[in-house]
Amino acid sequence: MKHGFDPTIMPDTSQDLLALYLKRLELRSTLGSEERSAILSLPAEICRVDVAHDFVRIGQPVDHACLIVEGLVARFAQLRNGQRGIVALHIPGDMADLHSVVAKEVSWALHATTPSTIARIPHEALRELTRQYPAIAFAFWRDCVVDASVLAQWALNLSRKDAAARVAHLFSEMRHRYAAIGALEANGIPFPITQTNLADALGLTSIHLNRVLKRFREEAIAVKTPDKVEIYNAPRLAALGEFDDAYLQCLPDPQPAS
Amino acid sequence: MKHGFDPTIMPDTSQDLLALYLKRLELRSTLGSEERSAILSLPAEICRVDVAHDFVRIGQPVDHACLIVEGLVARFAQLRNGQRGIVALHIPGDMADLHSVVAKEVSWALHATTPSTIARIPHEALRELTRQYPAIAFAFWRDCVVDASVLAQWALNLSRKDAAARVAHLFSEMRHRYAAIGALEANGIPFPITQTNLADALGLTSIHLNRVLKRFREEAIAVKTPDKVEIYNAPRLAALGEFDDAYLQCLPDPQPAS
DNA sequence: CGCATACTTGAAATAGTTCAAAAGACGTGG
DNA sequence: CCACGTCTTTTGAACTATTTCAAGTATGCG
Numbered sequence: 140m141k142h143g144f145d146p147t148i149m150p151d152t153s154q155d156l157l158a159l160y161l162k163r164l165e166l167r168s169t170l171g172s173e174e175r176s177a178i179l180s181l182p183a184e185i186c187r188v189d190v191a192h193d194f195v196r197i198g199q200p201v202d203h204a205c206l207i208v209e210g211l212v213a214r215f216a217q218l219r220n221g222q223r224g225i226v227a228l229h230i231p232g233d234m235a236d237l238h239s240v241v242a243k244e245v246s247w248a249l250h251a252t253t254p255s256t257i258a259r260i261p262h263e264a265l266r267e268l269t270r271q272y273p274a275i276a277f278a279f280w281r282d283c284v285v286d287a288s289v290l291a292q293w294a295l296n297l298s299r300k301d302a303a304a305r306v307a308h309l310f311s312e313m314r315h316r317y318a319a320i321g322a323l324e325a326n327g328i329p330f331p332i333t334q335t336n337l338a339d340a341l342g343l344t345s346i347h348l349n350r351v352l353k354r355f356r357e358e359a360i361a362v363k364t365p366d367k368v369e370i371y372n373a374p375r376l377a378a379l380g381e382f383d384d385a386y387l388q389c390l391p392d393p394q395p396a397s
Numbered sequence: 398m399k400h401g402f403d404p405t406i407m408p409d410t411s412q413d414l415l416a417l418y419l420k421r422l423e424l425r426s427t428l429g430s431e432e433r434s435a436i437l438s439l440p441a442e443i444c445r446v447d448v449a450h451d452f453v454r455i456g457q458p459v460d461h462a463c464l465i466v467e468g469l470v471a472r473f474a475q476l477r478n479g480q481r482g483i484v485a486l487h488i489p490g491d492m493a494d495l496h497s498v499v500a501k502e503v504s505w506a507l508h509a510t511t512p513s514t515i516a517r518i519p520h521e522a523l524r525e526l527t528r529q530y531p532a533i534a535f536a537f538w539r540d541c542v543v544d545a546s547v548l549a550q551w552a553l554n555l556s557r558k559d560a561a562a563r564v565a566h567l568f569s570e571m572r573h574r575y576a577a578i579g580a581l582e583a584n585g586i587p588f589p590i591t592q593t594n595l596a597d598a599l600g601l602t603s604i605h606l607n608r609v610l611k612r613f614r615e616e617a618i619a620v621k622t623p624d625k626v627e628i629y630n631a632p633r634l635a636a637l638g639e640f641d642d643a644y645l646q647c648l649p650d651p652q653p654a655s
Numbered sequence: 656c657g658c659a660t661a662c663t664t665g666a667a668a669t670a671g672t673t674c675a676a677a678a679g680a681c682g683t684g685g
Numbered sequence: 686c687c688a689c690g691t692c693t694t695t696t697g698a699a700c701t702a703t704t705t706c707a708a709g710t711a712t713g714c715g
Contacts, residue, residue: 167501216549219641224557226549238546241539243425246546246644269535273528280538281499287545288496288504291474291484294548297555298600299482301702333661342556347703349663365661365712383477386504559670591693605671607695623680623693 156183156258159320160206163232166319166389167285168278177268177275183258188251195236195249203259204240207233210255211331213340215248223248225340226290228313228332232320237283240265253331253366285388292386297342300381302351305341308380310361310368315384327361327369334363414441414516417578418464421490424577424647425543426536435526435533441516446509453494453507461517462498465491468513469589471598473506481506483598484548486571486590490578495541498523511589511624543646550644555600558639560609563599566638568619568626573642585619585627592621 157179164170164178185208188194195201197217205212207229214235217223226247229235235249240262269276289312296305310328317328334352338345355361360376362369370376415437422428422436443466446452453459455475463470465487472493475481484505487493493507498520527534547570554563568586575586592610596603613619618634620627628634 216553216644218553218639219643220639222557222639224553226552238542241535242542242546243646244643246646247549266535270531273534276527276531276534276538277499277524280534280541283538283541283545284496284500287541287548288500290545290548290552291505294484294552294555295474295476295482297552299480335661344704345662346664346705350703353663381476381478381480385477385502386474388501388504592695593693602672603694604673604696608671611695 154179156185156206156208157181159208159232160234163234163320164278164282167281168274170274170278174272174274177272181260181264181268183260185256185258188255188257190251190254193248193250194257195245195247197245197248199245201236201239201245202263203261204237204265205235205249206258206260207231207235208256208258210257211252211329212255212257213250213252213332213336215250216246217248224342225336226293227286228252228340230313230316230320231322234260234282237265237279238286240279252333252336288386288388296380302341302343302347303354304380305343306348306351306355306380307360307376308382309337309341310370311373311377311380311382312387313368314370314373314376315382315387319387319389324367326371327367329366330363330368331366333365337363412437414443414464414466415439417466417490418492421492421578422536422540425539426532428532428536432530432532435530439518439522439526441518443514443516446513446515448509448512451506451508452515453503453505455503455506457503459494459497459503460521461519462495462523463493463507464516464518465489465493466514466516468515469510469587470513470515471508471510471590471594473508474504475506482600483594484551485544486598488571488574488578488587489580492518492540495523495537496544498537510591510594546644546646554638560599560601560605561612562638563601564606564609564613564638565618565634566640567595567599568628569631569635569638569640570645571626572628572631572634573640573645577645577647582625584629585625587624588621588626589624591623595621 161175161178170178183206184203186194195205209231212229212233212235213225214227214229215223216226236245236247239245265279269279296308300308313330314323314328317323322329334348335345338348341348352363355363360372360379362371376382419428419433419436428436441464442461444452453463467489470487470491470493471483472485472487473481474484494503494505497503523537527537554566558566571588572581572586575581580587592606593603596606599606601609610621613621618630618637620629634640
């Protein structure tokens with residue numbers, strides 16, 4: 140396991156995985172039946188990835204994109220000098236590095252914050268689909284644009300909001316995204332990440348984040364446990380973080396997943 | 398001029414504009430001769446835009462993308478409550494809102510920080526090109542990905558660097574980008590932006606930015622004037638900002654424009 | 656049971672903000 | 686061409702959010 144992979148191939152479940160991804164695409168794009176079945180026929184190789192392990196590294200050439208099937212994955216931007224920071228978090232259904240299909244060079248790392256499952260989809264298969272179906276090309280391109288939109292929102296948070304608002308915004312965003320894939324839990328969301336990693340993503344020290352979390356706990360707004368965030372006052376959280384879901388650009392809404 | 402436009406059509410120069418854009422695309426993508434001439438045949442409507450005026454507004458439906466021909470344009474992310482901040486700066490040759498070709502909703506505003514010239518290219522023409530030429534679809538998609546890469550880098554700057562490093566990084570980035578379009582001046586770069594707007598983009602108060610600029614002036618690193626930045630010590634600036642051009646993802650380099 | 660990692664808390668230091676105000680640039684109309 | 690108002694830049698001083706340093710308490714794993 141020198142790459143941190145356990146590249147067990149499980150072809151019988153790949154339909155399910157791709158259905159997950161298809162559902163994700165259809166959150167934002169309209170596809171015809173031919174295009175749908177083309178997506179569902181993509182080849183996929185399932186891997187388990189270790190926690191705290193970069194399964195995509197800077198500089199390393201890649202010939203596949205990673206669909207998150209289960210778990211939580213952090214995307215790190217990294218400078219040549221090694222300095223790095225989390226710039227995005229990916230949940231099941233996200234194709235974490237769709238960018239790599241068209242990017243010359245991988246300029247980020249992917250890292251599981253909890254033991255996770257990913258599906259590796261060959262770039263060439265994705266490219267072939269975009270050549271055959273312009274609608275799929277648009278859907279991929281659009282998903283990259285939404286990813287950029289999330290990033291822009293995040294830059295806005297970092298530059299203008301204080302610590303509490305940033306935490307509140309991120310919790311609200313994750314809540315919205317988990318809701319979109321039908322994974323809201325009774326009173327909260329899965330969020331298996333350490334305070335250290337969370338602080339990194341938020342541009343805070345873990346010490347300061349800890350104090351903010353303490354405040355949220357004391358004021359019964361939200362409680363972070365190792366694996367999840369229990370949200371007791373979602374409206375308050377959204378207000379604190381000045382959260383507005385427009386930037387996630389979902390389609391009018393095909394009814395909330397029951 | 399109720400829209401702040403002066404929609405003078407100058408068809409005779411549109412070849413030049415599109416050549417500018419083609420050159421930009423070819424910085425990162427390889428195109429065949431058929432594709433090249435398709436780009437050069439795009440329809441374009443030239444407009445002058447007033448300084449300090451949003452020529453693309455949130456919510457406003459758009460049916461065209463804006464190619465910056467001359468000047469400097471800021472992209473603002475904006476919340477529904479009106480709070481906004483600069484998340485990107487665009488120089489000539491940039492298609493500032495290529496995203497809008499595939500985005501359902503425009504979630505940012507474009508605003509000229511100096512009197513500028515833009516060319517409006519109809520979405521439908523751009524879409525038609527991507528349907529006909531997969532290579533062009535890849536090139537557009539790739540440019541959006543690079544835009545996201547710049548944004549990720551910027552998020553990293555905001556979350557981990559102090560004021561001086563952020564200023565130094567932005568100056569270094571702009572220098573690199575102006576160099577790529579062959580617009581480096583003798584001892585500096587064009588940068589027609591007020592300290593207030595620059596501070597906004599950097600996530601600083603204009604007061605603090607002013608003190609950083611003073612320091613750079615005193616230490617003979619760089620001097621900001623209303624219209625430009627004179628750079629006296631580019632290596633120092635790059636080191637201070639820990640600038641590493643990899644994220645701009647240009648191709649191996651077709652020789653620096655003389 | 657012991658070691659490593661994650662979390663929590665306190666106190667001191669500081670980068671950056673806020674408030675306040677003056678001095679310089681620039682265009683407009685008298 | 687000068688006076689005026691507006692906008693930008695510059696500077697000072699007080700304040701505060703966040704970091705840094707330091708230490709202690711849980712928690713989980715071999």
